[in-house]
Each structure stands twice: as C-alpha cells, then as structure tokens.
Amino acid sequence: MKIKLYYGSGAASLCVHWMLIEMGIDFEAVKIDLSNNEQKGEAYLKINPQGKVPALELDGNVYTESVALVMLLSEHSERLKPAVGTDEHARWTELLIYFANSLLPAFREWFYAPVESGGNKEKETFLKDLVRPRIEAVYDRIEALLADGRTHLLGNQLRSVDFVGTMLMRWSRNMPKPATQWPNINKYVHRMRSMPSFIEVYKREEIKVKLLIKLKMITHLFHFKMEIKKYDK
Ligand SMILES: N[C@@H](CCC(=O)N[C@@H](CS)C(=O)NCC(=O)O)C(=O)O
Structure with a gap:
C-alpha cells in the first residue's frame, strides 16, 4: 500500500x-x-x-x-486496535467519536476565537469563556477514566485512541488550566510523551x-x- x-x-x-x-x-x-x-x-x-x-x-x-x-x-x-466484538472495541469506538465530537470542535473554537472576533478583545474573551468549560469537562471525564490506575485510555495496552487523546491534551498547554493539571492525566501524558x-x-x-x-x-x-x-x- x-x-x-x-x-x-x-x-x-x-x-x-x-x-x-x-x-x-x-x-x-x-x-x-x-x-x-x-x-x-x-x-x-x-x-x-x-x-x-x-x-x-x-x-x-x-x-x-x-x-x-x-x-x-x-x-x-492488530496491536493498536482492540478485537472487533469485544467490550474494549466498543469503548475504543465510543472514545474516538467522543473526542471527535467534543474536543476537536471545541479547540477549533478556542484557537480561532481571535479570528472569529475580528480583533475585538472583549468578544474574543466571551467566545473563549464559552468554550473553556466544555474543554475542561472532557478532561474531568478522562481524569475519572484513568482513576483506576490504568496506564492507557482503554486499559493497560497502547491503542490508537491514545494518539488522539495525547494530541488533544497537548493542545491545552497554553490554556489557563492545561490538561496536565489533572493528576492522572499528567502521569498519562508523561508516559505517552516518553515513547x-x-x-x-x-x-x-x-x-x-x-x-x-x-x-x-x-x-x-x-x-x-x-x-x-x-x-x-
Ligand atoms: N476535523 C478536522 C479538523 C482539521 C483542521 O481543522 N485542521 C487545522 C489544523 S489543526 C487546519 O488545517 N487549519 C487550517 C485552516 O483551517 O485554514 C480533523 O480532525 O482532521
């Protein structure tokens, strides 16, 4: 191919x-x-x-x-994708779609707020204040997912959803509260970044x-x- x-x-x-x-x-x-x-x-x-x-x-x-x-x-x-028909495969699909529906569009709004507001600082702040809780709510959910001590998003094995998840955590690095301020996410991100x-x-x-x-x-x-x-x- x-x-x-x-x-x-x-x-x-x-x-x-x-x-x-x-x-x-x-x-x-x-x-x-x-x-x-x-x-x-x-x-x-x-x-x-x-x-x-x-x-x-x-x-x-x-x-x-x-x-x-x-x-x-x-x-x-086969290594990066759970076997079809398993609970892990269903969770893999669920999480990928969740990221695509939540963080990806939210980050686009965050990063494009200066453009969308046409240089109006007040409007930019208003737009960012609207989207920030949506981004942080996703981190709350991921933090809870990692609370059982698992090494990766779906368990103790690296799966393709981890590449998406880590990338989306990285995008928050210059936000007022970056994803690494969530303790479980912090450990997870460091593990992924050392690959x-x-x-x-x-x-x-x-x-x-x-x-x-x-x-x-x-x-x-x-x-x-x-x-x-x-x-x-
Ligand atoms: N939903 C798309 C979003 C792609 C996207 O917005 N890419 C950005 C870079 S992060 C881009 O190419 N922006 C350039 C532009 O919109 O002009 C995806 O996940 O692939």
Missing part, C-alpha cells in the same frame, strides 16, 4: 503522523506550511478541497478527518521542545558527565 500524509507541524495531523511512525510502516510525509497558508493554495486544494490538514493518500485515494484516519489505519494494526515514536514525530515535525525541558535535559547531561568523571577518577 502506498501511503502519503499531508501534515502541518503540531496540527490535527500529529496523531496520524505519530501513529504511522509507531506502526513502523513505509510512508511519505509532505509538510504543508500552515503559517504561510499553504493549505489554501491551489496545489493543496487539489488534494484536499477543504484546505485543512491532515489528508492521507492511500493508493491514490485521499481521505481526511484525523479521527477517521486513525480508525482507518487501525484496520492495519520513542513521540520523540521521533516531534523531531520530524520540527516541534520546539519547551525551554524548561531543554534545560532539564542539559542539567541531566551535565550530572551524567560529572558522574562519569567521578567514576573515571
């Missing part, structure tokens, strides 16, 4: 890109520069007339909608790691070198 992913750095395409890397299959990734509005350019509109990322080309056919693409790719992974495929997708999408994390890494490295020196003596 010939696979081509059109993605924007850190955009809704991240969960698909990450999943493709985790699956370890061959695919081509084409970056669409959202900061330059390339998604609305003539060339990309021929691929996806909606002018949005992600778009996934499978053997010449183009499909869109991040959650649908994750579901589609899941058909090719080699996550580190790889960040590298490929050239997403800048926060200065704090960089500083932590430098400090660790420094201590590590000190340890080696001590050991050498």
Whole structure:
C-alpha cells in the first residue's frame, strides 16, 4: 500500500503522523506550511478541497478527518486496535467519536476565537469563556477514566485512541488550566510523551521542545558527565 500524509507541524495531523511512525510502516510525509497558508493554495486544494490538514493518500485515494484516519489505519494494526466484538472495541469506538465530537470542535473554537472576533478583545474573551468549560469537562471525564490506575485510555495496552487523546491534551498547554493539571492525566501524558515514536514525530515535525525541558535535559547531561568523571577518577 502506498501511503502519503499531508501534515502541518503540531496540527490535527500529529496523531496520524505519530501513529504511522509507531506502526513502523513505509510512508511519505509532505509538510504543508500552515503559517504561510499553504493549505489554501491551489496545489493543496487539489488534494484536499477543504484546505485543512491532515489528508492521507492511500493508493491514490485521499481521505481526511484525523479521527477517521486513525480508525482507518487501525484496520492495519492488530496491536493498536482492540478485537472487533469485544467490550474494549466498543469503548475504543465510543472514545474516538467522543473526542471527535467534543474536543476537536471545541479547540477549533478556542484557537480561532481571535479570528472569529475580528480583533475585538472583549468578544474574543466571551467566545473563549464559552468554550473553556466544555474543554475542561472532557478532561474531568478522562481524569475519572484513568482513576483506576490504568496506564492507557482503554486499559493497560497502547491503542490508537491514545494518539488522539495525547494530541488533544497537548493542545491545552497554553490554556489557563492545561490538561496536565489533572493528576492522572499528567502521569498519562508523561508516559505517552516518553515513547520513542513521540520523540521521533516531534523531531520530524520540527516541534520546539519547551525551554524548561531543554534545560532539564542539559542539567541531566551535565550530572551524567560529572558522574562519569567521578567514576573515571
Ligand atoms: N476535523 C478536522 C479538523 C482539521 C483542521 O481543522 N485542521 C487545522 C489544523 S489543526 C487546519 O488545517 N487549519 C487550517 C485552516 O483551517 O485554514 C480533523 O480532525 O482532521
């Protein structure tokens, strides 16, 4: 199967890109520069007339909608998708549809509030105040789901819904109350972010790691070198 992913750095395409890397299959990734509005350019509109990322080309056919693409790719992974007919499969479908119906549109409203309000700060605040409780209500539900100590959203095994969930937690990082302020979500997100495929997708999408994390890494490295020196003596 010939696979081509059109993605924007850190955009809704991240969960698909990450999943493709985790699956370890061959695919081509084409970056669409959202900061330059390339998604609305003539060339990309021929691929996806909606002018949005992600778009996934499978053997010449183009499909869109991040959650649908994750579901589609899941058909090719026994590891990342629960067996059909099981309770876990029903929960997997339920959670993916829930994310698609709740957080995805809510975040769009949050991020596009400055544009929708036409530069009117009061209107922007009004729009954001409307949508913020809807986003936080989803985190309450996910926090409760993780309260039984499970390592992943559906239990103790990584499933494709985890790529969508983690991506949607990440989008709240600059909100007044980021998802990581929910204790169970915080542990979960750290677990997901330590995956080699996550580190790889960040590298490929050239997403800048926060200065704090960089500083932590430098400090660790420094201590590590000190340890080696001590050991050498
Ligand atoms: N429901 C779609 C949303 C896609 C979407 O809104 N993508 C954003 C990036 S996160 C985009 O391409 N925005 C560019 C634009 O609207 O011009 C999905 O989940 O794939």
